[in-house]
Amino acid sequence: MAVKQIKAKTKNREATEERLILAAKQIFSKYGFNGATTRMIAKKADINVALITRYFDGKYGLFIKVLEFKHREVVEAVLPYTQKETITEECLAYAYYKLQFYMQDLNFFKIVMAQFLTDPKFLKKFQETLLTFDNFTTFENRMKYHIDKGTLSKDVKLQSVFDDIETQVFGLVIGEVLIRGEKEEEIKNRLRTFITQYCKSLEK
Numbered sequence: 001m002a003v004k005q006i007k008a009k010t011k012n013r014e015a016t017e018e019r020l021i022l023a024a025k026q027i028f029s030k031y032g033f034n035g036a037t038t039r040m041i042a043k044k045a046d047i048n049v050a051l052i053t054r055y056f057d058g059k060y061g062l063f064i065k066v067l068e069f070k071h072r073e074v075v076e077a078v079l080p081y082t083q084k085e086t087i088t089e090e091c092l093a094y095a096y097y098k099l100q101f102y103m104q105d106l107n108f109f110k111i112v113m114a115q116f117l118t119d120p121k122f123l124k125k126f127q128e129t130l131l132t133f134d135n136f137t138t139f140e141n142r143m144k145y146h147i148d149k150g151t152l153s154k155d156v157k158l159q160s161v162f163d164d165i166e167t168q169v170f171g172l173v174i175g176e177v178l179i180r181g182e183k184e185e186e187i188k189n190r191l192r193t194f195i196t197q198y199c200k201s202l203e204k
Helices: 002-035 038-045 050-056 059-075 087-103 106-118 120-129 137-149 158-179 184-200
Strands: none
Touching (some): 002 050, 002 059, 038 050, 087 137, 137 158
């Protein structure tokens, strides 16, 4: 009986945390980090505000959990496209996928970037607690397919390929979308040019 009660409590807490995380994402996206309050989030989730402090150690901790939640969405996702037959096609499809990930939630992305730039306390907490963004095994497996196929050299460091694509997409979203107001189609054209040139050095 005691074990069942513990499991039930754990399950209830997990469900409560998820409701708070989803509500927090909506409130942060609408009002920004500074404009959002724990009371607003608790009201949106229809949960006692005291649980935000108990479960997340306040607004900073909850914001970090929202980022972790977003990270897990990417890490655990199944790539929405089939295995490509060339390195260029594979990398380009992945780059487009990550671009869409940022574009579909651009307002929240803006708020995260603003906190990084203006709030040293938040940046420090982010660096200390957030999961690393370097373990997307689905893409890694796609690239290993090309190594096994013989179209990608075994000497290529897959982590470097992943990081280079991530950096390019991330930089274009910040510099061209957020600052210059470029449209998604133009960013895709820029990505296509970069990936085509970049992959020439990878293809065997």
